[in-house]
Amino acid sequence: VRCQHYPPLRALQASAALRRASDEHKKEPLTSSSQQHFDSPPAGHQPEQEPQGPRPSYTGQGGQESEDYESEEQLQHRILTAALEFVPEHGWTAEAIAEGAKTLGLSVAAAGMFHSDGSDLILHFVSECNTKLSRLLEKEQKLVQLGEAEKKPIDEFLRHAVEARLRMLIPYIEKWPQALSVLLLPRNIPSSLNLLTSMIDDIWHYAGDQSTDFNWYTRRAVLTGIYNTTELVMMQDSSPDFEDTWRFLENRVADAMAMSSTASQVQSTGEAVVQGLMGAAVTVSN
Amino acid sequence: CRCRALLSRPAGRLRARRDLAAGPDMHFGFQTVTEEERRKKIYQVFESVAKKYDVMNDSMTLGIHRLWKDILMHKMNPSPGTLLLDVAGGTGDIAFRFINYVSSVRERQLQRKLKHHQNLSWQEIFESYQKDKFNSLGDSQVVVCDINREMLKVGKQKAQHLGYSEGLSWVLGNAEELPFDNDKFDVCTIAFGIRNVTRIDLALQEAYRVLKPGGRFLCLEFSHVSNPLLSRLYDLYSFQVIPVLGEVIAGDWKSYQYLVESIRRFPPQEELKAMLEDAGFFKVDYENLNFGIVAIHSGFKL
Numbered sequence: 409v410r411c412q413h414y415p416p417l418r419a420l421q422a423s424a425a426l427r428r429a430s431d432e433h434k435k436e437p438l439t440s441s442s443q444q445h446f447d448s449p450p451a452g453h454q455p456e457q458e459p460q461g462p463r464p465s466y467t468g469q470g471g472q473e474s475e476d477y478e479s480e481e482q483l484q485h486r487i488l489t490a491a492l493e494f495v496p497e498h499g500w501t502a503e504a505i506a507e508g509a510k511t512l513g514l515s516v517a518a519a520g521m522f523h524s525d526g527s528d529l530i531l532h533f534v535s536e537c538n539t540k541l542s543r544l545l546e547k548e549q550k551l552v553q554l555g556e557a558e559k560k561p562i563d564e565f566l567r568h569a570v571e572a573r574l575r576m577l578i579p580y581i582e583k584w585p586q587a588l589s590v591l592l593l594p595r596n597i598p599s600s601l602n603l604l605t606s607m608i609d610d611i612w613h614y615a616g617d618q619s620t621d622f623n624w625y626t627r628r629a630v631l632t633g634i635y636n637t638t639e640l641v642m643m644q645d646s647s648p649d650f651e652d653t654w655r656f657l658e659n660r661v662a663d664a665m666a667m668s669s670t671a672s673q674v675q676s677t678g679e680a681v682v683q684g685l686m687g688a689a690v691t692v693s694n
Numbered sequence: 695c696r697c698r699a700l701l702s703r704p705a706g707r708l709r710a711r712r713d714l715a716a717g718p719d720m721h722f723g724f725q726t727v728t729e730e731e732r733r734k735k736i737y738q739v740f741e742s743v744a745k746k747y748d749v750m751n752d753s754m755t756l757g758i759h760r761l762w763k764d765i766l767m768h769k770m771n772p773s774p775g776t777l778l779l780d781v782a783g784g785t786g787d788i789a790f791r792f793i794n795y796v797s798s799v800r801e802r803q804l805q806r807k808l809k810h811h812q813n814l815s816w817q818e819i820f821e822s823y824q825k826d827k828f829n830s831l832g833d834s835q836v837v838v839c840d841i842n843r844e845m846l847k848v849g850k851q852k853a854q855h856l857g858y859s860e861g862l863s864w865v866l867g868n869a870e871e872l873p874f875d876n877d878k879f880d881v882c883t884i885a886f887g888i889r890n891v892t893r894i895d896l897a898l899q900e901a902y903r904v905l906k907p908g909g910r911f912l913c914l915e916f917s918h919v920s921n922p923l924l925s926r927l928y929d930l931y932s933f934q935v936i937p938v939l940g941e942v943i944a945g946d947w948k949s950y951q952y953l954v955e956s957i958r959r960f961p962p963q964e965e966l967k968a969m970l971e972d973a974g975f976f977k978v979d980y981e982n983l984n985f986g987i988v989a990i991h992s993g994f995k996l
Contacts, residue, residue: 502773506773509908515906515908516775516908517772518910519773520992521977
């Protein structure tokens with residue numbers, strides 16, 4: 409039995425009411441929500457809608473929500489997504505989150521749900537970018553499987569994936585150095601490292617890597633190195649459309665390819681040398 | 695003296711049958727009284743301590759209460775434009791800290807804005823330094839609400855003395871029945887006040903009602919120390935030293951005896967957390983300060 413560790417799915421009355429753009433919701437009877445886990449919330453929870461006259465809609469999506477319950481995580485997700493548009497102006501800070509909450513019709517105090525250094529916003533953004541990348545790579549893989557596209561050689565595939573992922577940073581590039589420094593805070597390193605490694609894993613998976621030996625580790629280490637260095641170069645790049653960055657990326661990937669062939673060359677050379685020494689030893693002993 | 699507590703409880707049960715009209719039984723420190731009596735007694739306590747309230751706070755907690763209130767403000771991290779309701783705000787400690795915090799955040803905001811405007815004319819730069827044009831509080835406001843006239847009076851005098859005028863208002867009101875409309879405030883705080891409220895659940899419901907969606911409730915209050923050694927020292931200090939200080943500094947032993955007893959009777963951290971959840975707050979959490987001597991509970995109206 410998998411233990412569900414999400415908070416109970418009580419209807420978020422206030423935000424749900426806002427989402428449905430209703431004017432007034434009746435005050436809920438006191439709920440006995442001190443029982444912590446998994447009770448399916450009683451039907452009495454749902455705020456009744458009595459739209460009274462015109463009222464501006466606060467729904468970001470503008471669509472009908474088929475389910476009535478939104479968990480706290482989903483609301484936090486929406487707030488952080490809304491906050492991203494304020495990042496270029498306010499940076500990765502609690503202020504941006506507060507502005508995001510305002511656009512959803514919530515009080516600015518809702519930013520207090522998140523850590524005050526903005527790290528929640530950054531981690532959310534990174535996670536969203538990784539998800540977008542996965543979807544993109546999956547789509548392209550489908551096209552290849554259907555025969556509508558050519559399968560790219562490894563180096564081109566890696567270049568394409570890293571470039572696509574780094575391009576997602578472009579709208580926020582001014583404030584990205586701040587985000588990187590926050591991600592390196594000891595408190596955040598477990599989460600940021602986790603996101604980074606799963607992204608690299610994803611890229612290799614779609615690149616067709618099926619290794620089960622030590623190569624698995626070396627491949628990931630190499631690609632992580634390529635990604636991180638390219639990201640740093642991108643911070644400093646002022647060329648049009650970041651051409652210098654992509655050229656740097658191309659060179660690094662080429663280096664990596666050459667290194668792997670060199671490694672195998674070294675191995676065969678090493679074997680040859682050993683054989684030569686053995687031969688010499690036999691000769692000497694005779 | 696603890697033996698009083700043991701004696702008063704059985705008597706209280708007898709009384710309950712006789713005084714049903716005066717309301718259910720409640721505790722007043724270690725005594726048992728009816729609801730009405732409790733409200734009256736607490737009013738009298740604060741009426742008599744109002745003038746020496748701040749001095750006593752400093753001497754009882756050795757000034758640490760200032761740190762606790764500062765930590766509360768940092769946890770709140772209000773941005774300019776926040777509307778704060780400080781319930782049982784009495785002498786205005788939280789309100790003044792709020793104003794200070796918000797004005798410094800606002801100043802930084804303005805400085806950042808100015809840095810971006812590199813090519814302003816001298817005239818524009820001069821204008822931007824004029825305070826009223828740029829609204830030094832950023833439209834933030836704090837409403838101090840207290841049930842006790844004397845406490846409010848002391849608070850107003852303090853505000854005048856310290857020079858706080860903008861963004862501050864004083865309202866007489868009961869935490870169990872706040873004189874405000876629904877969905878008005880961004881943050882509602884109650885610092886060292888909820889212990890004195892007779893029906894805590896009503897106060898929490900009222901706080902929920904007046905908060906905007908997304909608003910936050912913060913409660914700073916004395917709480918339960920779980921560490922046994924520390925708990926013994928704390929008890930010793932509370933029962934032996936504090937009432938004496940009360941007598942010496944404020945000339946009022948009984949009020950401070952009440953204070954110390956009311957701390958012991960107040961529900962511990964987990965129970966208060968459950969009460970907050972019952973009132974409808976989400977993401978309820980608490981943070982212990984000084985090993986549980988004080989705790990900050992936080993909940994959101996979502």
